[in-house]
Amino acid sequence: MGRTYAYSISLLLLLTCNLIQVQAQDTIPIPLKIKVGMEVSGPAIYYSDKNILNAEGYISVDLDEKKSVMFAAGYLNYKYSQYNYSYLNRGSFIRIGIDFNLLKPDKSLGKYWAGIGLRYGLSRFTSQVPFYDKEDYWGTTSSSIAQKTNWGHFVEISPGFRAEIFRNFSIGWSVSLRMLLYTGTGKDLKPVYFPGFGDGTKTVNAGLSYFIVWNIPYKKINAIIKKEVPEESDDKSDTNANATKSNTGTSGSQQQGGSIRP
């Protein structure tokens, strides 16, 4: 009984070792991470231009080696002035969406991300035009537009890149192509600039964002590496191999059929 038990254990260990060896050949361990990022170009721009303060941060959670869900939130305080008007906009925004890593697991290794993000954005902002002038045939007309709060909706495609440059610390950038869905301001008083979207006079907008990201690994998975199927160059050898396979693997009747064919 004892010998049988020991034999069973040995057999189990042997099988397990074989299984691990098979897995080691086809998969790669990838750490799934919670990423906490901060957009850095906003504060950098504010350093040189005190009229635009844009602060944005995000949290992203890896679902697997390819996909992650993200949630971003930010704040904008925008002041603009030129010879014929001045404009103020202040508010906050959120973005929610999903990021797809287009790198293969053996390239990304859980450290590199080159992919595309799809997001929906919602913005709540208060805008005001303290003055605007219009000069025409009759003279100059000056007026103002009172403060008003609106909600803006937009969608975003965001291709980009991130690289882990130190342990659990990444940097990267993304290009954001945004499409305006609704601003709630009407077609005459579109927002000059609003949080999360940018130039509200345009239906489609583009922007660049630069991120520093802190990565918190929370789980390790084995991502499957798809091996490339080697191309078989010699058709004859292929045919022969198939023939050999069919001869060895097929039934007697099939073998007879094969021999009957001219």
Add this chain to the structure above:
Amino acid sequence: MRRFIPGSLIIILSGFILFLLSCTPGSCFEETESYLKASFYTEVGTTKMLQAPDTLTLYGLNQDSIIYNKKTGVQVALFPLNASAESSIFVIIINGVTDTLEFRYSSYPHLISKECGYTFYHHLDTEPLPKYHAIKDIYTTNKTITTLNGENIRIFY
């Protein structure tokens, strides 16, 4: 791995170059004036045909500046409405015959673009009011006056 990192740095640097290129200021290229556009028609028997007056003079009442001064070949005249008032009166001289034309309207701001700023659009509240000296008839085709090209009124003379 070591081969991969320099590639990633190149991509990040290219992002910064894109950022620098994106910081070019814009200029105002759009139309900023919203004129009331009037087409001129003559009546030959029962037929009304689009025809520019031989000469056209136009100016705002009590204004020194003349918009058109005995100008020939004006098929569409552009009337600048006063955004500070709810009506504008113009003196119009068609082929040497003087008339006045009053427009009553409401004005509202419209953002053209970030670069150009705001202009005023107008909405005609009533039919235009001529004195019917040079003008035989008048007809409104579009009450909304914007920066876009499009006829607002037809003047029959």
